[in-house]
Structure formats: C-alpha cells, structure tokens
Amino acid sequence: MRSPRPYSPQAGPGAQSLTERRKAATQLDIARAACELFAAHGPDGTTAEDIAHRAGVALRTFYRYFRNKQEAVAPLLAGGGDEWRALLAEEHPGTPLSEALERAVTRSLTGPVAVAEGLEWTRGLLRASVDDPALRAVWYRVNQDSEEDLAPILTRLAGPTADPLRIRLLAAAATDAIRVSLEVWSTTDAPASGPGSPAELAVRSLRELTRGMSILSGS
Missing domain, CATH: 1.10.10.60 (Homeodomain-like)
Structure with a gap:
C-alpha cells in the first residue's frame, strides 16, 4: 500500500x-x-x-x-506499504519467501503506529472511497506503485536466477493480499488487532493467493 x-x-x-x-x-x-x-x-x-x-x-x-x-491522502495510504516493504527488505536472501512475506506483513500490520494511527485512517478513507471514484483511483495507484517497488526486493531475496515472471506474479499476489484484506476489514468494525484484524486477514489472503507458487519453495 x-x-x-x-x-x-x-x-x-x-x-x-x-x-x-x-x-x-x-x-x-x-x-x-x-x-x-x-x-x-x-x-x-x-x-x-x-x-x-x-x-x-x-x-x-x-x-x-x-x-x-x-x-492529498496518498501519503497516508502509502505509509503501510512503505513500512512492510522496508521490513521485508531486512530479510536475508535465501530465507523461504513464504516465511519472509508473512513475517513482514504481520509486523507491519501489528506495529504500534499502524494500530494506533495508520489502520484506522485507512479504514475511514476506504469507506469514504466507496462513493468517490477519484479517491478509489488514488488507492489503486498507491497499490500499483507498491507492487512495482516490491518486485526488486523479492528478486534480491529469491536470488539472481529467479524467473522474472514468477517474481512479478508473487509481487502482484502479495500486494493484492494486503489490499483486499484492508478493503474487507474496512467494511467491518473489527479491531485493528486480534481476530478479524488486517494482519490476520492478510496472512490468510497471502496463503490463499500464493498456494502452489513454486517460487515460494525455491523450485
């Protein structure tokens, strides 16, 4: 994001x-x-x-x-994506990508700043975007930017021989897992942490969207 x-x-x-x-x-x-x-x-x-x-x-x-x-709201919407990519970039090359992705997603969506500020603001903006096409366009652009910035990080973690197509597919799946989870969460009154939280939904979505991707196992 x-x-x-x-x-x-x-x-x-x-x-x-x-x-x-x-x-x-x-x-x-x-x-x-x-x-x-x-x-x-x-x-x-x-x-x-x-x-x-x-x-x-x-x-x-x-x-x-x-x-x-x-x-004007783009900086707030992009903040979470910036954070989770920075956390993912801290992972060591060779770490199983599934573990690295889930760890970074969980850390970014359960951090004190995200829970106290970022997530609730994001929920409000996503609710407002339902009736505002221009606001939705900002949200989609922020996610597209995040996906493009994610690919080089995944390439470094996967190694220089990684298939560029698989890297792009994984970047798209990981970005959409978070995007969809936040959109679903924003329609509810679930808390920012615990059951039904963005972190829980994002990990579930990530597993669903990446199931069977050979790049996660290094093959």
Whole structure:
C-alpha cells in the first residue's frame, strides 16, 4: 500500500536530506488534515482550501504537492506499504519467501503506529472511497506503485536466477493480499488487532493467493 507515510524516515546512506524530510512532514500534515476533514464531512463536503487551512499551510503550498483534494491522502495510504516493504527488505536472501512475506506483513500490520494511527485512517478513507471514484483511483495507484517497488526486493531475496515472471506474479499476489484484506476489514468494525484484524486477514489472503507458487519453495 505508496501513500507521505506515518512512519519514521530510515537512517543510513539512503536517508532523506533535511529538505526532503521537511517536505515529507508537510505532506503528511496535509494528508492528516485531509483525512480528518473527509471523516467529518466526506470528500464532497471538503475543499482544498479547507484542507490547507486545517494543515496550517497556504493554498499554493497545498497545490505545490497535490493536484486535488483526493491526492492529498496518498501519503497516508502509502505509509503501510512503505513500512512492510522496508521490513521485508531486512530479510536475508535465501530465507523461504513464504516465511519472509508473512513475517513482514504481520509486523507491519501489528506495529504500534499502524494500530494506533495508520489502520484506522485507512479504514475511514476506504469507506469514504466507496462513493468517490477519484479517491478509489488514488488507492489503486498507491497499490500499483507498491507492487512495482516490491518486485526488486523479492528478486534480491529469491536470488539472481529467479524467473522474472514468477517474481512479478508473487509481487502482484502479495500486494493484492494486503489490499483486499484492508478493503474487507474496512467494511467491518473489527479491531485493528486480534481476530478479524488486517494482519490476520492478510496472512490468510497471502496463503490463499500464493498456494502452489513454486517460487515460494525455491523450485
């Protein structure tokens, strides 16, 4: 799921510059404001001006980062996907892919930030998207971006001889497992953890969608 993300930027050689961190922080402030207003008034009852005012930025700043009000929530929607791919990237090459995927998915969907903030915001946005095609389009684009970013990580874990087609299929299956689980969970009042939670649904979906994939066993 690439929606700025509600997680801390990574340290190390690939860490963001101060300017990039400030930009990401501003985007996230705008995204949170948009989410709060969508929850209170719906997308139709919210304007870009409303979001900019709630976020404490000028309208021109809003449009510097986002084309429209629906696009403003992309950083929140993408945050979970960023997190789970980062966790998957920590796995060692040669680790059975089924284990690595389930571990990363579970960790990302049960982390304190995800449970306290990210998942409930995602549920609200997915509910709002039912009657808003533009908001649904943002959700689908975020998932497509996440799938494309996932493939190189899977390739590294599977090894250089892995079949590119199987890698792409696994990336699609893993991304859809999380996407569908969040969509189903958003239609319920199930908690963010425990039975019926996104983590439980995602692992179930991942097993269903990847059952029989030879790449998971290394063959």
